[in-house]
Amino acid sequence: MLMLGMMKALALTLGGAAADEGRRTCVYFGSRRDCGSGGYSRIRERERERDHPSDLWQSEGEEEQFCFYSSGEEAGSPPLPQVDGRAAERLHPHIMAANGTSDILSSAFLAVEYVDAVLPENPLQPSLKHAWGYMLDNYTKFQIATWGSLIVHEFIYFLFCLPGFLFQFLPFMQKYKIQQDKPETWEKQWTCFKMLLFNHFVIQFPLICGTYYFTEFFSIPYDWDSMPRWTSLLARCFGCAVVEDTWHYFLHRILHHRRIYKYIHKVHHEFTAPFGMQAEYAHPLETIILGAGFFIGIMIFCNHVFFLWAWVAFRLLETIDVHSGYDIPLNPLHLIPFYAGARFHDFHHMNFVGNYASTFTWWDKLLNTDNQYNKYLEKQGGKKEQ
Ligand SMILES: [Zn+2]
Numbered sequence: 034m035l036m037l038g039m040m041k042a043l044a045l046t047l048g049g050a051a052a053d054e055g056r057r058t059c060v061y062f063g064s065r066r067d068c069g070s071g072g073y074s075r076i077r078e079r080e081r082e083r084d085h086p087s088d089l090w091q092s093e094g095e096e097e098q099f100c101f102y103s104s105g106e107e108a109g110s111p112p113l114p115q116v117d118g119r120a121a122e123r124l125h126p127h128i129m130a131a132n133g134t135s136d137i138l139s140s141a142f143l144a145v146e147y148v149d150a151v152l153p154e155n156p157l158q159p160s161l162k163h164a165w166g167y168m169l170d171n172y173t174k175f176q177i178a179t180w181g182s183l184i185v186h187e188f189i190y191f192l193f194c195l196p197g198f199l200f201q202f203l204p205f206m207q208k209y210k211i212q213q214d215k216p217e218t219w220e221k222q223w224t225c226f227k228m229l230l231f232n233h234f235v236i237q238f239p240l241i242c243g244t245y246y247f248t249e250f251f252s253i254p255y256d257w258d259s260m261p262r263w264t265s266l267l268a269r270c271f272g273c274a275v276v277e278d279t280w281h282y283f284l285h286r287i288l289h290h291r292r293i294y295k296y297i298h299k300v301h302h303e304f305t306a307p308f309g310m311q312a313e314y315a316h317p318l319e320t321i322i323l324g325a326g327f328f329i330g331i332m333i334f335c336n337h338v339f340f341l342w343a344w345v346a347f348r349l350l351e352t353i354d355v356h357s358g359y360d361i362p363l364n365p366l367h368l369i370p371f372y373a374g375a376r377f378h379d380f381h382h383m384n385f386v387g388n389y390a391s392t393f394t395w396w397d398k399l400l401n402t403d404n405q406y407n408k409y410l411e412k413q414g415g416k417k418e419q
């Protein structure tokens with residue numbers, strides 16, 4: 034069922050069946066017969082629920098064809114995508130005329146929503162709704178944006194660091210340590226912790242204070258009804274990760290330039306065998322320079338204050354994982370296509386050259402900056418075989 038849904042979603046994405054018309058989007062074009070009786074009644078149900086009637090109907094012989102419109106994020110998932118470009122053009126010429134990047138993006142989001150429609154409801158939804166309502170009733174937007182973001186950042190950072198921190202005391206986890214000849218020491222971890230607190234509260238907190246003004250300027254909603262679905266959150270986080278990874282690759286490479294390396298980036302490379310807490314151990318200027326990549330994606334993809342927190346959580350999870358120093362089996366993050374992982378970034382700390390990207394491997398592959406890493410892997414493979 035899920036596979037079928039994904040295939041349909043893919044067909045919708047590739048076919049570009051969605052098209053903008055002002056603020057509305059044609060999310061489904063087809064006939065009653067194509068969507069089957071179940072899909073047809075779902076369309077009608079959504080029309081009633083969301084007050085977005087299908088306002089384009091036309092009889093073609095015995096077949097009734099229509100275009101179902103909906104607006105932005107509220108768009109319902111299409112019941113059964115049918116890609117019939119010629120028929121669409123005949124029925125509504127400018128649907129096909131508006132065929133560009135925005136169409137592909139909106140189709141991709143709708144495809145994700147389609148997948149969401151075939152998955153079961155989240156059982157935690159009522160509790161989350163209650164908690165969110167309590168927060169909105171008892172705190173101002175400024176308090177939520179400022180203190181909420183600070184708490185989310187601090188709580189998630191140290192929570193995600195905890196497993197890696199505990200691994201050093203568990204003998205059976207030592208076989209997963211990447212650089213086994215360089216164990217963590219209390220001295221290094223204490224130095225790192227002190228620098229972290231300075232960075233978090235002196236450099237990052239003033240930036241966090243800008244969150245409220247950012248959400249006001251871009252009219253980012255806080256209410257429960259505008260809350261994006263988790264599939265949309267995931268897709269948007271992935272989009273942000275692609276943008277951040279690109280920024281990180283090129284700026285990180287520049288920071289490694291021999292003329293400026295010693296002034297800024299050297300701090301992050303103080304420990305050649307990384308550990309989770311080291312993820313944000315960096316010169317204040319690096320926190321600002323590389324941290325800018327975190328905000329660019331937000332400008333493009335943010336549609337709710339909750340998304341800001343979801344992206345913070347995703348980015349922290351990823352950066353702490355790649356700095357953990359442990360390559361644990363069955364790590365779900367490796368399900369992400371082209372995910373770099375701990376071994377990839379660990380090599381960067383060990384070797385100083387190559388593997389500059391933060392999340393994905395494609396930039397290093399494309400620009401051949403992973404060649405030293407590949408040779409190292411070959412060598413390691415050869416040693417194991419002997
Ligand atoms: Zn570096």
Ligand SMILES: [Zn+2]
Pocket residue numbers: 301307356378382
């Ligand atoms: Zn690093």
